[in-house]
Amino acid sequence: MHIVVCVKQVPDSAQIRVHPVTNTIMRQGVPTIINPYDLFALEEALRLRDKFGGEVTVLTMGPPMAEDSLRKAMTFGADRAVLLTDRFFAGSDTLATSFALAEALKKIGTDFGEPSIVFTGKQTIDGDTAQVGPGIAKRLKLNQLTYVAKISDLDPDRETITVERRAEGGIQVLETRLPVLVTMLEGSNEIRRGSLEDALRAAKADVVKWSAADAGIEDLTKCGLRGSPTIVKKIFSPDPRSEKAHPIDTTDLSMDDIAQALMDELFQRQPELEGEFLRFAATQFGQEVGHG
């Protein structure tokens, strides 16, 4: 079975700083990581490969340095890595990204075998749109399974897959036919520690590098900025609130007095809160609140 995992290299946004005066992003020196949500997809793919045999290919679209993420994915055990990189892809929004990735996936299918499952993470931490996965599914006519908490059954012979999907207010148990696109929910598994062999292999492996032309993309108007219907017109910092928090005076007060002071202040600012608390307390009659 061939499984492809789409990953994205993202800046470790915990470390992004915004220039206080010019309001621009200071990217220099910000380390990059594999989008954390993608690791749940990668681990799930590796588990399926370990169980059913076959290969896991990781695919990313990005600048040349995104190769680092692919090598990192190989240290966890991915068998093959494909980097889709071309200046024509710069400025892609979700529609243009799903187009380019879908084209690369077709080429991967031709060169290395049709994938039964294409995985993506639930969303990325920098774009955070959760739309690229569904976009790929639609373009390649794959059955779409998003927010998958668990793959409960996979039958490569019957070409069926059964999953538990996180829906609003419950879990949907869905069965569909391969090939599928799956986006994994966070927390559904934990990425393994790569082995020493994998680390050595990753360091030496050849990453497959494709330009738009290599991937068979002829219509460049569907790529990058030109292929993106959305346009970012303005980037700005959120307004600071003019007023700082009002500190409750705690000098020389015991903890009990501080608590009392906060409660008084709350009820003074928002009198209906007291009624709300009392109504709740009444429903707890005979339980612990009544015996305070």
Next chain:
Amino acid sequence: MAEAPKAKPAAGRAGTKKELPDHFKAYKHVWVAIECEHGAVHPVSFELLCEGRKLADKRGVELAGVVMGGSEDAIAEAVAQTFEYGADVVYTVVDPVLTHYRNEPYTKAMTDLVNTYQPEILLLGATNLGRDLAGSVATTLLTGLTADCTELAIDDEGSLAATRPTFGGSLLCTIFTLNYRPQMATVRPRVMSMPERQEGKRGKVISHPLGMGEDDVVTKVLQFVADRETDKAQLPYADIVVAGGLGLRSAENFQLVKNLAAVLGAEYGGSRPLVQKGWISADRQIGQTGKTIRPKLYIAAGISGAIQHRVGVEGADLIVAINTDANAPIMDFANLAIIADAVQVLPALTEAFRKHLSVNRMAG
């Protein structure tokens, strides 16, 4: 079924200037996808109607809701509510195939409606259902989609200006879909406020066939396991929320947050590191990558107030910060602060409320 006209995307460069191709000029009106799984409408749909109303009024067009479901009975209440929360028109697609949400038939229903009736703006909730559907619909229609917006407006040229957090929430950006239609956007629950309900308000209902049978749908729903009421964290819609952060120092101390929440009838939650440490479950994370809340009262104990946390709580009426650091970022957006050790303040506060509430209940 009538074959819907196929919308062609604008040729050539998308460009940053507005040059709407002729075949999109007829696109008019603001639509909201009404999410009604298992009978009840997700409140995010009403929040979108509130926002959609403003956009439609600004544009001088109609506001419509789209309701899809398995039978007329199943959607009757949702249709009524869609009018009562502000829609002028409701489009319905009713077919047993639509009983449970599935991507294929819902995408078909929505894209057929769009191609037939041609809205200029289409809003969906950024829920698991809405995000699953929005990406497929936008890709099928080859139009622009802006996800997780925090603000929607109409600019001087009449285009939708969709603002959303970017770069991990540290900045905001405003995004346009100038030359494609419809302009699509998703908004997370609780980011927008609820509209007033106009009891008894009704309007025009337009039904459209699905044109797809069960045999055409590959994916089958084998089972739906509803969450147990007690397990469900109802954070987004809770009136009172108490939360803890790393300042609590240990999982044991997090119990102090739960104790206070229990006395106040509040939901409890926490910052992201607590989820990563396994102190709380993922559905209790508050913030940009967790839940957005809009309570009357939010008490944050030992939370620094990082921007990713802040964007999830700014809709609260009253924010209380309990933090040892008077300069923590949370002081920039909290209303009240206690500069002290949360591990000591929380039990004292719990006790003060417990006493006050039992005394007053006895008296009352």
